[in-house]
Every structure is written in C-alpha cells, then in structure tokens.
Amino acid sequence: MSTIAQASPGGVALQVRDLQKRYGAEKVLQGVSFAVSPGEILVLMGPSGSGKTVLLRHLIGLEEPDAGEIRINGQVVRGAQVLEHYRVAMVFQSAALLNSLTVAENVGLYLIEHRLRSAEEIRRIVSDKLSLVGLAGAEDKFPAQLSGGMRKRVAIARALVMEPQLILYDEPTSELDPLSAEVIAEEILALRDRIGVTSIVVTHDRTLAFRLGDRIGFLSAGRLVAVDVPQRLRQHPDPMLQQFLQALRGPVPQEVES
Template sequence: MNAANHQSVRVEVRSLRKSFGDQEVLHGVSFNVEPGEIFVLMGPSGSGKSVLLKHIIGLEEPDAGEILIEGQPAHSAAVRDKFRMAMVFQSGALLNSLTVGENVGLYLAEHQLKSPAEIDRVVAEKLELVGLKGAEQKIPGELSGGMKKRVAIARALVIEPQLILYDEPTSELDPLMAITIGEEILSLKARTRATSIVVTHDRDLAFGVADRVALIAEGNILLVGTPAEVKKSTHPLIQKFLTADFKPKQEPT
C-alpha cells in the first residue's frame, strides 16, 4: 500500500431515498463524485448530509435507489474488500478502551497487514503528520475535540484510503484548528489523490477545499457546481444559506 498503487474511485449516487419511520430524510438524491476530487456536501443541520454519508460508506442501506463505487453497490461486502475506504466521524469515534496509538494502528493490527514493529512505525509517522507526535500512549479521554479529530484523520490515513469521507470535520473546533483541518484535507488529497467527500455546514471550509460543492436541503440536492458556480446561484435558499450572518438586534432607545 503506497501512493503509487493508489487508484481513487468514482462514486455514483442514483435516486437515493431513505426514511426513518414515517419521515423521509432523503428524497431521491442523485450526483456523481469523480475520481480524485474533493466533493463537498453543504447544507443546514438536519438536511440529511450525514445520513447520505453513512449510505456511501455502507453503514445504511437505501430504501430505494443505489450508490455505486466503481460500479458496485456500496453496501456489498465485495466493495469493502476491494476498495480501501475510510471515514472521519464528527465525534472522532475513537475507541475509548484503546490508546491513541492502538486506535491509529487498529486497521493494520486487525487485518494483520504489518508486524507490530512496523505498525508502531506507521502509527508514529501518521501521528506526526497530523501534529500529534508522541501521543501514542494517551487515551482518547485525555484529548481535546480537535485532537480527537486529528487522531481520527491519522486513523483514516493509515488505511491509505481510495475514498475518504469527512463528517463535519470542523464542527466544535476553533477557527485556527478548523484551518489546520482544512489544510490537512487538501494535503491528504495531494499526497494520496484519494476521492474525498466532505459533509459540512462550514462555508469557509467548503469553499476553501472543494473542487465541487453540492447544496442539500430537506433531503434534496438543490445545486451541484464549482464553488464559483454555487456562489453565483440565485436560488433563494442557497443565497440565504450562503449569506446568513449573525447581526445582533438593535435595542430600541
């Protein structure tokens, strides 16, 4: 597994529908993600972004429609065996019973891909890449939100993924840390040429890293385009989302 044998994958989402109980959260969503691009799914909270991401990584099965990874259904075991995929969860989703080092090396250890000494070396290398050199023996409970996310990114890096999904990578982070995470997403793409899908409602991150952006609201894709095309859109919901800003109400004098 090295950069040379990295082949990024194409993702196709076709007429995807998903309901939880009576509530339909995805109403026939369709889009394609080209190999090697950073595709950002942007939209307000509760618009179905994270559910969509879970379908792409195979954690949820669609009620109707399909998701294809290089032409094969995303939730099939064959896809998981054939393609290396990783997801950076909003909370980090580190295993609390393991140390940081064990978390980062988990994929290699469980699939017995390298010897323990080599795993230690890879773990140290990936932790250094995300600015957490020497954090191997810490436990997740000792880390801040930003550190947990960076450990989660290191854990994803170890897989050397062909497809990497980020769920709200900058939520709960301060602006400086959010910039670091954005830079990490870009440098990861440059290093591995992996296809990246980023779910976020952070406009700065979306326009900073995206090759293309999809706007999603209430389970529908409103628009797919380059950041420049999205910014030019006259769709009222998109404009509202892109220009919303906090302005304190004036107290009557």
C-alpha cells in the first residue's frame, strides 16, 4: 500500500513559515507566513506579480523555497515530498488539461497511471466526478471542444478523483462568464462542505474572494500584508490593500458579507 493510500481522509492543517524565494535578483516571496485550518478556505488576493501563483507552486512541491518551511499536519514537507505523503491537488489557471486525451482520460489519469482501480471502477468514478461538476456525458469530448468554464470544471473533476486533502485553485474563475464563475464558486464551496477539504484560492475577483473566503490574505510584492476574516480585512489600514479593494469595481460589495 502506498503512503498516499494510508493518508487520513478530510482536510489537512497547513502552516507556512517565513517562505522565501528569489529568481535571480528578483525577490518573489519575502518571508510569507500563514496557517490554514482543516476544512478552511483561504483566499489569496493581490496584484499581478505579487507572488500568489509562485506560492501555490511551493505548496504543491513544483518549486522549492530558498528558505522557510511548509508543514502539513505539523510535519515539515520539502518539494515533491508533499505529494508523496498527502493528496494535494491543484486546479491551474489554464486548466492544464492534456489536449491529446479525452475528458474521461484526463479526469481518470491519476487512477489509470497509478493503477489504483480496475478499468470499470475508473469509468464509474470518472462519470461520478463529471456529474458532480455538471459535465455528465462529456467523457468522450476532447479539451479543445470545451468552453473555458467547462475546461475548468474538468480540471476540478480531475482534482476530485484524487480525493484531495488540500486543493489549490489558481484563478479558478479568470476568463469565465459570470454564470460559469458562479458554477465554479458553488462547486468550491460544495466541495468543502461535502468532503471537508482544505482549500486555498488565488483570485483577482473580489466578489469571489469575499464570497468564498473564511479568511482572505493580501499579497503584495512577495509579502503577505494581511490575513484576516473578510469583515476585518475591509478595515485593514494598509493603503495598498485599500487601494486594491477599491479599484476596478468601486466599493467592496457589502451584500456578500452576510
């Protein structure tokens, strides 16, 4: 039995301490620290180039930090180690579906390649997960035949197949129409409620952030300026954060507060 199979179900607790990363002379992460409780949704906001995606890539082991540490359930994990011990999934901004595979093959890829189930079981699981994200019957389509929203939902279904303990969403509603964005937001909330998965959502979309986040973090120039519950974050004194919150769409929507 693999280490992964022995991992406990439900969400994990995540602690990030003093994470630092530089590419050449550019400091991309400058001492980022935060913690996420099991089953919590933490939303990370911030301007482009503030280090949000790089932070996610560190959390899933695609990058190694220059300094600092990441702990899951109290255990320090480094690089790809995280994937050996915990079921961590990532929904990429571009969905990152394999274009040469069908939707069913994309969704079932983890199970197929690791031979974790029989072909019949994989078909059933894939069908279940696609139904969950509202894409029943799309098994034989290719990614190129899908809209942006559908591709994102397939990516979520692919993540769900792993029965993840931690899901990282990188701009899950970018380039989507409001209806598709709504479906994705509902799905993120439903997943947390259904399987108690810990979630980290990176987004520029303030409405989405205030709707989803149990807490919201604000990253600027590689520093985590603030992490707080939505109500308190609105009152945070940091001028950059206030500027970001006021920008683009006027005042922060109050109706989502309830």
